[in-house]
Amino acid sequence: MLLQPLDVSWLCGEYSWESYSFVYVRATPEQVVARLGGRWEDFTPGPFPDDPDDFPGPGEPLGVTSIGDWTFVFDPDWLGTHKGVITELSKGTRLVSQAALAVKGIDYFYWCEDGEIRFCWGDDDGYLIGTPDELVDTMADIDRLYPRFSYLYNGPAFLLVEHLTGIRATERLLKGSTFRWGVVPAPAKP
Numbered sequence: 056m057l058l059q060p061l062d063v064s065w066l067c068g069e070y071s072w073e074s075y076s077f078v079y080v081r082a083t084p085e086q087v088v089a090r091l092g093g094r095w096e097d098f099t100p101g102p103f104p105d106d107p108d109d110f111p112g113p114g115e116p117l118g119v120t121s122i123g124d125w126t127f128v129f130d131p132d133w134l135g136t137h138k139g140v141i142t143e144l145s146k147g148t149r150l151v152s153q154a155a156l157a158v159k160g161i162d163y164f165y166w167c168e169d170g171e172i173r174f175c176w177g178d179d180d181g182y183l184i185g186t187p188d189e190l191v192d193t194m195a196d197i198d199r200l201y202p203r204f205s206y207l208y209n210g211p212a213f214l215l216v217e218h219l220t221g222i223r224a225t226e227r228l229l230k231g232s233t234f235r236w237g238v239v240p241a242p243a244k245p
Contacts, residue, residue: 074161076135076154078128079220080144084119084235087126090144091134091239098237103129103229118234122222129234136163137242138172146170151219153212164212166190166219176212193218 080087085095098119118129134140135152144150145167154177155162163177173187186194197211217223 074132074155076128076130076133076152077216077224078130078135078141078144079122079151079216079222080126080128081124081148081150081220082126082144084121084126087128087144088119088237088239091140093237093239095235098235100233101236103232103234116236116238118236120232120234122228122232125220125222127222127224127229127232129229134242135165136177138165140242141165141167142170142172149219151216153216155212162212164215166215190215190218 082090088095088098098116101118103118115131117131117134120127120129128134133154135154141150141152147169149169150165150167152165152167153163161177164175165172166174174185174190193215197214200214201211213224222228
């Protein structure tokens with residue numbers, strides 16, 4: 056797959072003062088919500104926040120939508136960085152998670168397969184941890200596209216997502232999707 060840079064300025068600009076997690080799980084939205092401890096029937100339809108003033112904050116509802124065979128979860132907090140949550144969600148399937156707080160230059164990226172973390176960026180040590188053979192060429196392509204490879208949320212994370220899921224998470228795709236919004240129990244502290 057030939058990687059092409061993705062314009063994420065809409066996210067880095069409008070939402071850069073907020074934290075967020077984007078979680079992609081190859082499962083149905085109902086399965087994902089149930090695995091998170093929520094009740095699908097309690098989730099209500101609504102759009103992706105178009106205005107940063109409408110951006111949900113930590114502890115507020117998360118958004119769930121279907122993109123092909125995948126469920127996309129927009130969490131206004133750090134759900135996608137909780138190792139217990141993402142490994143459990145990935146059992147029997149694939150999960151990819153990216154999280155950022157651009158105002159502080161913090162970003163995380165996880166790729167899980169069947170309950171195991173295959174690749175992560177950030178983690179507690181703030182650096183790339185173990186690049187699997189399947190990502191070596193992709194990482195080399197990303198290094199060529201982003202010579203100053205410092206923050207994944209400025210584009211590289213979206214290219215990794217595209218490589219691992221086939222989803223190109225554009226502004227048009229996310230803002231054009233109908234989400235269902237609701238709450239799930241907060242994950243236990245590690």
